[in-house]
Amino acid sequence: MSRTEVVDLLEKTLTENEIAYSRKSGGGADVDHVILELPGEQKLKTTVLLTASEHGVRVEAFVCRRPDENHAGVYKYLLKRNRRLFGVAYTIDNTGDIYLVGRISADALGSDELDRVLGQVLEAADGDFNTLLELGFLSSIQREWAWRVSRGESLRNLLAFEHLIDKEALPEAGAPLEGRYVPGESVVEGAQTSSDEPASDD
Structure with a gap:
């Protein structure tokens, strides 16, 4: 053919x-x-x-x-x-x-x-x-969750991972998050929008 x-x-x-x-x-x-x-x-x-x-x-x-x-x-x-x-x-x-x-x-x-x-x-x-x-990506998921809690942002798109979170260790809403964190760099940010990479030609 x-x-x-x-x-x-x-x-x-x-x-x-x-x-x-x-x-x-x-x-x-x-x-x-x-x-x-x-x-x-x-x-x-x-x-x-x-x-x-x-x-x-x-x-x-x-x-x-x-x-x-x-x-x-x-x-x-x-x-x-x-x-x-x-x-x-x-x-x-x-x-x-x-x-x-x-x-x-x-x-x-x-x-x-x-x-x-x-x-x-x-x-x-x-x-x-x-x-x-x-x-x-466990650490990224936990970091993303904590960041959203500290900012008072929605957790709706992360609820499938709630069982991975130690809620007693979370910051208070509005409290600064220790260390550097840039939203959009974690895999969870990509997961919630399911942004796909183009398939490779390897």
Whole structure:
């Protein structure tokens, strides 16, 4: 099957499944890129890059950025999750950011297979998101919570992590927070808006 035929079949399948997508230039390589977003609950959206070539479609989805801490715990979790995933697996890029990647052969590409693979991407990225934050960004979550309490700001978007907070150690509302803290630099700030990084081409 030619690359053009693979792209046509991919776009036809996405359209039949009523999945919105956009095209992206392959940058001169013998590939075509299709980008789509899967809505979630814990993670507002998961951006998926589908790279079509004559051999089939490569699937790549950004899950979260490089953990701040507990790398061994995060990677152990990802490796154990890989045993139960269909069509995709967890990996990291050159900077340590976490992705899901997989491939669909040209012969297997169709509505059922694409639906299964994208369903698995969403189940993993959305379902594992808070666990990955708890494992790899615990200090940031606790710091963000304390900062919001000290400023009297809403905790609504952090309530999923309430069990991680030592409330007796929190500052009083309006009290200064010890040490330097810059809002927007923590992973929790990104989590509440679910801002995704563009998928890498590694």
